[in-house]
Amino acid sequence: MQTKRVTFRHVWLPYLLCLPQLAVTLIFFIWPAGEAIVESFYQTNAFGTSLRFVGLANFQRLFSDPSYYASIRVSVIFALATSALAMTLSLLFAAVADRIVRGTNAYRTFLIWPYAVAPAVAGVLWMFLFNPSIGIAAYALEMVGIDFNATISPNSAMALIIVAAAWKQISYNFLFFLAGLQAIPNSVYEAAAIDGAGPVKRFFTIVLPLLSPTTFFLLVVNMVYAFFDTFAVVHATTQGGPGQATSILVYKVWKDGFVGLDLGGSAAQSVVLMAMVAALTVIQFRYIERRVEY
Amino acid sequence: MAGITIDGVRKVYPNGFQAIEDLSLNIPDGELVVLVGPSGCGKSTLLRMIAGLETISDGDISIGGRIVNRLEPGERDIAMVFQNYALYPHMTIFDNLAYGLRNRKTPKAEIKQRVEEAVQMLGIAHLLDRKPRQMSGGQRQRVAMGRAIVREPSVFLFDEPLSNLDAKLRVQMRVEIKRLQRQLKTTSVYVTHDQLEAMTLADTLVVMNAGRIEQAGTPMELYSNPATVFVATFIGSPAMNMLPGIVADGFFRVEGDAAGIQPMSLRGVANGPVILGVRPEHLQVGPAIGAGLSGRLHVISSEPIGAETLVYCEGPGSDPLILRAAGEATHRPGDMVDVFAPADRLHLFDTETGEAKPRLTAVQTVMATGPQPVT
Numbered sequence: 001m002q003t004k005r006v007t008f009r010h011v012w013l014p015y016l017l018c019l020p021q022l023a024v025t026l027i028f029f030i031w032p033a034g035e036a037i038v039e040s041f042y043q044t045n046a047f048g049t050s051l052r053f054v055g056l057a058n059f060q061r062l063f064s065d066p067s068y069y070a071s072i073r074v075s076v077i078f079a080l081a082t083s084a085l086a087m088t089l090s091l092l093f094a095a096v097a098d099r100i101v102r103g104t105n106a107y108r109t110f111l112i113w114p115y116a117v118a119p120a121v122a123g124v125l126w127m128f129l130f131n132p133s134i135g136i137a138a139y140a141l142e143m144v145g146i147d148f149n150a151t152i153s154p155n156s157a158m159a160l161i162i163v164a165a166a167w168k169q170i171s172y173n174f175l176f177f178l179a180g181l182q183a184i185p186n187s188v189y190e191a192a193a194i195d196g197a198g199p200v201k202r203f204f205t206i207v208l209p210l211l212s213p214t215t216f217f218l219l220v221v222n223m224v225y226a227f228f229d230t231f232a233v234v235h236a237t238t239q240g241g242p243g244q245a246t247s248i249l250v251y252k253v254w255k256d257g258f259v260g261l262d263l264g265g266s267a268a269q270s271v272v273l274m275a276m277v278a279a280l281t282v283i284q285f286r287y288i289e290r291r292v293e294y
Numbered sequence: 295m296a297g298i299t300i301d302g303v304r305k306v307y308p309n310g311f312q313a314i315e316d317l318s319l320n321i322p323d324g325e326l327v328v329l330v331g332p333s334g335c336g337k338s339t340l341l342r343m344i345a346g347l348e349t350i351s352d353g354d355i356s357i358g359g360r361i362v363n364r365l366e367p368g369e370r371d372i373a374m375v376f377q378n379y380a381l382y383p384h385m386t387i388f389d390n391l392a393y394g395l396r397n398r399k400t401p402k403a404e405i406k407q408r409v410e411e412a413v414q415m416l417g418i419a420h421l422l423d424r425k426p427r428q429m430s431g432g433q434r435q436r437v438a439m440g441r442a443i444v445r446e447p448s449v450f451l452f453d454e455p456l457s458n459l460d461a462k463l464r465v466q467m468r469v470e471i472k473r474l475q476r477q478l479k480t481t482s483v484y485v486t487h488d489q490l491e492a493m494t495l496a497d498t499l500v501v502m503n504a505g506r507i508e509q510a511g512t513p514m515e516l517y518s519n520p521a522t523v524f525v526a527t528f529i530g531s532p533a534m535n536m537l538p539g540i541v542a543d544g545f546f547r548v549e550g551d552a553a554g555i556q557p558m559s560l561r562g563v564a565n566g567p568v569i570l571g572v573r574p575e576h577l578q579v580g581p582a583i584g585a586g587l588s589g590r591l592h593v594i595s596s597e598p599i600g601a602e603t604l605v606y607c608e609g610p611g612s613d614p615l616i617l618r619a620a621g622e623a624t625h626r627p628g629d630m631v632d633v634f635a636p637a638d639r640l641h642l643f644d645t646e647t648g649e650a651k652p653r654l655t656a657v658q659t660v661m662a663t664g665p666q667p668v669t
Contacts, residue, residue, distance in 0.1 A: 187380035190347050195394035195445070196368035205393070209384040 039267035079226035090173030115171035123236030154245030180214035296358025303353035331502035373442035555589035571641035
């Protein structure tokens with residue numbers, strides 16, 4: 001598509017227009033990231049009054065700390081489960097919404113709503129639902145004989161943050177899956193139907209393979225979300241507990257740094273996380289920009 | 295092998311639009327029937343109803359004597375070739391062809407054999423490992439045909455299969471489809487809006503308009519004896535010249551300014567308005583020979599297209615009269631030409647209903663340029 005080219009009369013105007021966004025990026029992203037990198041090489045004393053350069057000591061300590069590996073394990077389980085749950089459900093919803101003839105827009109709007117809910121609010125919402133004394137979901141689970149208590153059971157706590165985090169991501173995935181489904185020409189479904197494939201067979205042999213570029217893209221996005229964007233969900237519900245059962249990496253960064261006041265160690269964790277985000281971004285651009293081919 | 299019977303079929307969409315109204319058609323076993331008509335005439339809807347891709351609002355469709363109204367497309371023993379080919383983009387050509395057979399649990403060895411036969415027949419054997427996007431439009435078209443052929447269905451359905459191809463390829467594939475259909479003797483329904491394609495392919499040509507069948511018959515029947523004004527103008531290119539006029543006192547006179555067209559003696563036709571049709575190829579340049587329509591016309595423009603020249607003359611209405619002259623004809627704008635069409639080449643239509651009246655014979659007319667009969 002041809003876009004209209006805008007010509008500015010003054011040289012500085014375009015820069016001025018970009019300034020707010022640049023300022024936000026600089027102040028809230030680039031600067032703190034730089035600070036974190038610098039800080040990861042220092043150790044602060046207990047009163048916060050002196051800094052000491054320690055080289056890679058923070059990293060060495062980090063990688064010899066069993067609780068860090070536990071956190072990685074928790075994060076991986078959480079990220080995989082969240083992505084799997086969010087993607088499966090959203091694909092199901094998209095497949096169903098794609099077939100709806102009447103009230104299409106209403107369904108789509110409702111399915112997109114959760115995306116607008118703040119992560120912390122989503123977390124609190126699910127916490128209330130699963131609260132052992134007042135939560136209706138916990139009550140329902142108790143009726144079928146499942147004792148759900150996120151404050152004492154590690155598995156319950158994990159399930160709670162997975163559900164809360166996945167719920168928020170379903171809307172986003174739904175949009176992409178729906179667009180992906182609509183990009184498949186109708187005649188391909190029809191040809192498959194004439195070729196004797198029923199709806200289920202069509203889904204697995206035609207739809208799913210043709211959606212693979214979307215699926216791969218969403219997998220990366222969901223992993224990034226689950227790894228790095230779910231602090232608020234954890235903070236509002238389980239606070240990493242019970243014990244360290246739901247202390248995912250981003251949560252641990254905050255807890256070690258601002259509760260444990262180990263600023264150097266926390267900064268080192270941030271740097272590791274930054275490297276992971278960078279790697280995932282590379283994967284995303286490398287493989288997704290090229291579009292998965294079929 | 296099976297014929298198709300369409301009995302009183304209607305299609306009404308939920309919004310009340312009636313795409314097909316009470317349509318009946320019998321397609322004998324092994325015949326190639328072409329449905330042709332302008333867009334929105336219901337031809338594709340009818341095809342999709344036969345395929346099972348659209349529900350039938352009323353009436354019955356049976357294939358091989360079995361009513362298929364409630365059967366899934368996959369259970370109707372049909373194969374369809376789509377306009378955009380609808381190949382499975384993620385599968386190789388082999389898998390594209392084998393998909394339908396695998397779904398029907400055909401043994402592996404038989405699948406391989408049938409796919410190989412089909413690709414041999416279509417000359418795409420060397421492409422088996424390719425994916426659709428690695429092929430040209432013509433090759434994709436062949437794969438789409440192959441996918442229909444391997445299934446060995448009782449009916450082939452074609453939905454404008456050639457409209458995405460360039461002109462040369464279209465002619466080539468048209469010949470090929472005809473040849474394959476002859477060879478396989480599979481009952482086929484072919485939808486197109488291209489009347490040339492329709493004429494060349496059809497055993498039976500069905501002209502549709504506004505959800506109804508205007509006329510069904512062999513291509514030459516429809517060309518020589520169009521049943522309605524619609525068919526007359528739809529079949530043949532350039533279209534038949536239509537001259538609205540009035541029959542009175544044993545004469546046909548064009549309406550309004552005659553623009554040089556002579557009154558024509560006409561007996562045995564009731565007085566009143568009629569439409570007179572004459573094909574460009576039947577309007578000859580030259581003096582009147584025998585009975586028929588004649589006139590002296592003003593040339594507006596001429597289009598030499600090699601084998602013939604289309605001469606546009608000023609007609610009585612707003613439309614020009616077109617006549618087909620020899621390739622070497624050198625009529626220039628501004629020239630006056632004598633034209634003549636013999637009586638047995640003329641068509642008369644009812645102005646109200648658009649239906650054809652009985653064909654004229656030379657006896658009904660006398661030389662228009664001759665002395666007028668005494669009443």
